[in-house]
Amino acid sequence: MFKNHTNYKYILFVLPALVYVAALSFFPAASVVFLSFKTPKGAYSLGNYYAIESGLLKSTFDTVIVSFGALLIQLFFAILIANILIKSLKGNKLFSTIFIIPYGISTVVSAFIFSLIFSAVGGFANSTLHSLGLLHLFGIASVNWYATQYTSMGIVMFADFWKNTPLIALILLGGLSSIDPAIMEAASVDGAGSFRRFIHIILPNLAPYIAIALLIRGVSEFNIFALPLVLIGYHPSLINTLVYEYFTSISSVDYSYAAATILLLIIVAFAVLVIKLGGASNYEKQ
Amino acid sequence: MKNSNIPSYIIAIILAIIFIYPLYILILIAFEPVSLTFDRLYPYQLPFDFTLANFKASIKDLSLIAPVLRSVVVAFIVAILAIVLSTSAGYGLNKISSKFSNKIIVLMFFANMLPAIVIAIPISVYFIKLGLYDNVFGIALAQELVVLPISTFIMLGGFRALPVDLENQTNIDGANLLSSFRYVIIPLIRVPLIITFLLAWMTSWDEFTYAIIISPLAPTFPVSLYDYVSRGDPFISSSFALLVTIPVIVIVVFLQKYLKGEYLTGGMKA
Numbered sequence: 001m002f003k004n005h006t007n008y009k010y011i012l013f014v015l016p017a018l019v020y021v022a023a024l025s026f027f028p029a030a031s032v033v034f035l036s037f038k039t040p041k042g043a044y045s046l047g048n049y050y051a052i053e054s055g056l057l058k059s060t061f062d063t064v065i066v067s068f069g070a071l072l073i074q075l076f077f078a079i080l081i082a083n084i085l086i087k088s089l090k091g092n093k094l095f096s097t098i099f100i101i102p103y104g105i106s107t108v109v110s111a112f113i114f115s116l117i118f119s120a121v122g123g124f125a126n127s128t129l130h131s132l133g134l135l136h137l138f139g140i141a142s143v144n145w146y147a148t149q150y151t152s153m154g155i156v157m158f159a160d161f162w163k164n165t166p167l168i169a170l171i172l173l174g175g176l177s178s179i180d181p182a183i184m185e186a187a188s189v190d191g192a193g194s195f196r197r198f199i200h201i202i203l204p205n206l207a208p209y210i211a212i213a214l215l216i217r218g219v220s221e222f223n224i225f226a227l228p229l230v231l232i233g234y235h236p237s238l239i240n241t242l243v244y245e246y247f248t249s250i251s252s253v254d255y256s257y258a259a260a261t262i263l264l265l266i267i268v269a270f271a272v273l274v275i276k277l278g279g280a281s282n283y284e285k286q
Numbered sequence: 287m288k289n290s291n292i293p294s295y296i297i298a299i300i301l302a303i304i305f306i307y308p309l310y311i312l313i314l315i316a317f318e319p320v321s322l323t324f325d326r327l328y329p330y331q332l333p334f335d336f337t338l339a340n341f342k343a344s345i346k347d348l349s350l351i352a353p354v355l356r357s358v359v360v361a362f363i364v365a366i367l368a369i370v371l372s373t374s375a376g377y378g379l380n381k382i383s384s385k386f387s388n389k390i391i392v393l394m395f396f397a398n399m400l401p402a403i404v405i406a407i408p409i410s411v412y413f414i415k416l417g418l419y420d421n422v423f424g425i426a427l428a429q430e431l432v433v434l435p436i437s438t439f440i441m442l443g444g445f446r447a448l449p450v451d452l453e454n455q456t457n458i459d460g461a462n463l464l465s466s467f468r469y470v471i472i473p474l475i476r477v478p479l480i481i482t483f484l485l486a487w488m489t490s491w492d493e494f495t496y497a498i499i500i501s502p503l504a505p506t507f508p509v510s511l512y513d514y515v516s517r518g519d520p521f522i523s524s525s526f527a528l529l530v531t532i533p534v535i536v537i538v539v540f541l542q543k544y545l546k547g548e549y550l551t552g553g554m555k556a
Contacts, residue, residue: 010378010381011378012378013377013381014374016371016375017372017374017375018390020371020434021393021394021397021435024428025431026400028407029408032405032407081301084297084298084301087294089291089294089298095302096542097539097542098302098305099302100542101305101306101535101538102305102308103538104488104534104535104539105309105531106531108492109511109527112511112524113308113309113311113312115520117308122327123329124311124329124331127330128331131328131331142327162308166305222401223403226494226495226508230512233516244499247407256407257407260404268399268400271396
């Protein structure tokens with residue numbers, strides 16, 4: 001009885017934050033879904049969805065490719081980095097400081113730098129190829145990095161890998177340091193080489209951390225907006241840039257609600273899936 | 287044992303070069319004469335010359351100073367609001383049963399996963415009505431959504447680390463809630479407070495989606511940098527970009543020892 005009484009009092013401290021999240025997050029999200037069915041004439045129908053169907057399908061597809069591609073690259077290099085940083089190499093402090101630098105460079109600044117490195121004509125990447133003599137070898141003046149939509153998406157993935165790998169590496173480093181060194185030593189004594197130690201000890205122990213990293217980065221990967229907007233504009237449009245493209249031209253504001261609803265749907269599905277499979281349910285059990 | 291480290295070193299050095307290269311390019315174009323970088327088809331990659339002319343030009347261009355100041359103001363509002371809301375929420379969550387408080391944390395992180403652009407569009411409509419459109423408070427209120435869950439989680443962790451009887455003892459000594467907070471609790475949770483503040487500050491500094499939709503005409507620094515880049519005059523902004531990036535890199539290097547997996551994952555334990 002007494003305990004319940006105190007509980008209610010302390011909820012009051014949590015309320016401001018909860019009300020904040022509800023008012024500025026759940027309510028607007030719900031209103032987007034509602035407004036997406038309202039056509040310019042004021043009637044409620046699926047008109048907005050039909051109007052943008054083909055563009056939406058294509059950018060959904062492209063977004064999925066970019067998201068999963070970037071996730072895989074990040075995961076691979078993050079595992080590599082975490083495995084290097086866990087060793088007590090000389091100069092590791094310097095390495096870990098260097099590896100964390102991208103985390104401190106804001107997304108737009110890094111997109112800006114990458115747009116200078118990968119210019120359609122010239123630029124620093126071409127300059128490197130030029131001084132290595134590679135451009136001369138193929139007889140071209142410069143590589144157009146935006147020649148096809150897939151190379152454009154590749155540039156976005158690379159920039160995203162650069163910016164966000166440090167975060168995943170830090171999470172995985174936390175996982176690696178939780179493995180008891182004695183297990184590794186025992187395996188080593190038993191004759192397991194470094195590859196077999198990696199497959200049979202490190203990977204299974206790291207799996208839950210990988211799941212969390214995938215959840216966190218996966219959700220933000222579907223939301224990637226500033227990077228593609230600065231680097232490739234609307235060629236091709238990913239879902240976020242598509243929503244923004246519709247939103248910024250007056251004639252298609254209503255379409256932006258429909259596209260936003262689809263984005264919301266994808267994110268919620270992905271989040272629920274990973275929460276069911278991974279981290280959050282474990283967190284509740286704690 | 288010595289030999290087995292050589293591949294690690296090689297990989298580490300290659301990765302280090304990849305991670306440092308873009309920052310190096312930013313520094314290079316900031317201090318090189320334009321004739322050696324932007325004006326050339328194949329810009330030089332080595333520092334052949336040194337000039338402060340780019341810096342002088344970018345500082346003279348006052349149109350970039352206003353957005354940077356605005357970003358600083360927004361970041362401070364976001365960070366202070368994060369401290370207030372998350373300290374209160376963390377304190378309350380620590381007192382209620384952990385089964386319930388964990389549910390609330392999960393709910394907040396779920397809200398955090400909703401795409402910013404989906405939320406920003408309807409919010410911008412409300413903010414026009416409320417007079418918060420194109421306004422630093424408007425941007426700050428929206429960006430607060432991004433930092434609130436992680437801040438609350440960090441503060442909850444801070445409160446959980448305190449001894450349970452601490453507050454009872456201050457009560458016995460005659461302190462009310464406010465004075466026990468001021469003299470006993472706050473000094474003990476200052477590390478999580480500092481981390482919350484810096485993380486919120488950095489997140490706001492970097493935030494783009496809410497900023498561009500809620501305040502396109504009075505932009506923060508990332509938005510105005512985007513404007514410059516999309517208009518195609520990058521060299522004014524490049525030295526400026528460096529100028530505003532360095533403080534954040536310093537913060538990150540300082541935060542490094544606190545940036546453990548646990549804070550970054552928002553406590554979703556493996």
